[in-house]
Amino acid sequence: MEDALLLLKENIKKSIKSVYDLEFDDIFVERPEDEKHGDLATNVAFLLAKKIFKPPLKIAENLSHEINGYDICFECDGANYPVFSSIEVVSPGFINFRFSDYFLKNQLSEVLKKNDNYGSNKKGQGRVIIVEYSAPNPNKPLHIGHSRNNFLGSSISEILSFNSYNVVKMNYMNDWGTHICKSMLMYKKYGNGRDPDKKPDHFVGDFYRMYEVEHEKNPEKLDKELAEMFREMEQGKKETLELWKKITGWAYEGWKETYENENVSFDVCEYQSNYTKAGKEIIDYAIEKEIAEKDDSGAIIARLEKYGIPDKVLLRSDGTPIYITQDIQLAKDNFEKYNFEKRIYVVDKRQSDYFKQLFKLFELLGFKWADRLYHLAYGWVSLPEGAMSSRAGTVVNADDVFEKIFELEQEEVKNSLKEVTDLEKTSKKIALAAYRYGMLKIDPKQDIVFDMNGVTRFEGNTGPYLMYTYARAMSIIEKSGIEASSLESNIELFENIKMEEKEVSLLRFMCTFPETVSLSADTMSPHLIANFLYNFAQKFNSFYSEVPVLNAKEDLRFFRLVLVCCSAQVIKNGLKLLGINVVEKM
């Protein structure tokens, strides 16, 4: 497929040289949105028109006439077949190319050959990308905002791996600071040393919420106590550190289940508490280079305003580090260890200024890898009734959302599954599909209004719709009695098969999957995969309702089975990239 694109570009270039005696390198070939405009199209005639002062339509006609004589072919089993079936010129000057049926049918063997790897490519080979995501505070349970972060981070990691990058999935625990002391302080006062009687992160979260309530009543007192407790931590007071270990340990223990439910995992966990003494050398260096300076209060400030970025405090006036101090060190250590091609921070967009400051600092410090850092800024998740607020108690817990979707799916599956064998397992997978897909189908930079009732609806552009489409396809394969794995060895070019309109449409779209995979990696946009899958599933369902497979005759039946099998494979691969595992039956 990629080859066909390159081949076409070369031939267009050649035709320009031949007709106009011009070296023209800037060949742009696109995929037209409208099927009527063919599979590939080029606008070179418009670009050339400026150079040689002739009407675009005339140029397009001359070029297409030339290219028509070129006999562009691909090889299959020792024979040559044309790549294109037609090359058309359309006013005001487009040249449209349509793939031949031979070429399209040949893609099927490609899918069968690569199966679980169909759509992947080699472009990231030998390059490391760190994807830092999730990064919660271990003092309370995860909420739906974390879910979006988790889904984005894990999905982007999958997509990059599929493009052959060597991905390091990193979680960075913000386990050091006064925020942790909030839960600790309340537990110390009111916990009576008891063990959790519920999911441990929720248990810890109760104390966090308790703090918010108490703080309303008597802010000065609590602020003081909190600061005192953190001082004890900093000084290494044994009793306090033990409490800290206990509280954060419960949070981690509870999250384990949440992460599992969400199909999220990590290769490396870094802890902020290991970086409490870090970063100071770099900051000394920054002062030396006059990037940062000490102000009247004694705090170290990076002067960034001349670059259009707000100034940033690097060290408190009492000399203690803050978040950025440690983040500086972490990135530097990471580079020395992994020599990364890119480091992606999956963090919501409210932190955009922070990352601008961080990245600018690295640039000013002269680190050559400064431009390899990338902030994936995603939009905020809010509720129909407004923003979430831990103070107002309107934070929607990730476990509760999942549980609710899970219950609803269980009902659905109970009502529709023919043999209810794996009710719980199947429902859980579908629930996750609903949750993950619901968030990932939306462009990361958009805010999401998270409507519980919307997610619990499973028609239209949803994860369950895609799962259902896959299950229908697999049902056909199962009833046919053939082994999907045996198809590859029996495949041929189906020269005698005349395809129906719906089949051509399905197959043409299937061929664009690898390009979508590549683009979504380049732009770190899982929603491109989601959009592809939805459009593809629609085409499949349309084909499904109009074209009979099992009742077709001999060769035709076999061809259609192959088409169904490949379609299922593409849906499976695409969903995998979104962190969704298919079910065979539902």
Next chain:
RNA sequence: GCCUCCGUAGCUCAGAGGAUAGAGCAGUUCCCUUCUAAGGAAAAGGUCGGGGGUUCGACUCCCUCCGGAGGCGCCA
């Protein structure tokens, strides 16, 4: 005050310089004696926030104004 992001059908969203701006939901019609109706088919729904500009061509790029969200020195 300065900076960033967003504004597309009643609602939720695609559209990353190309051809007649597309889906889903809601509402209106059809289709289960035929491979899973969580499905399919059809019609209806729009001054792409307003106004300028660049271009053969703008939802897309630039400027400006209006609306919404967010961020701006010792929180993370």
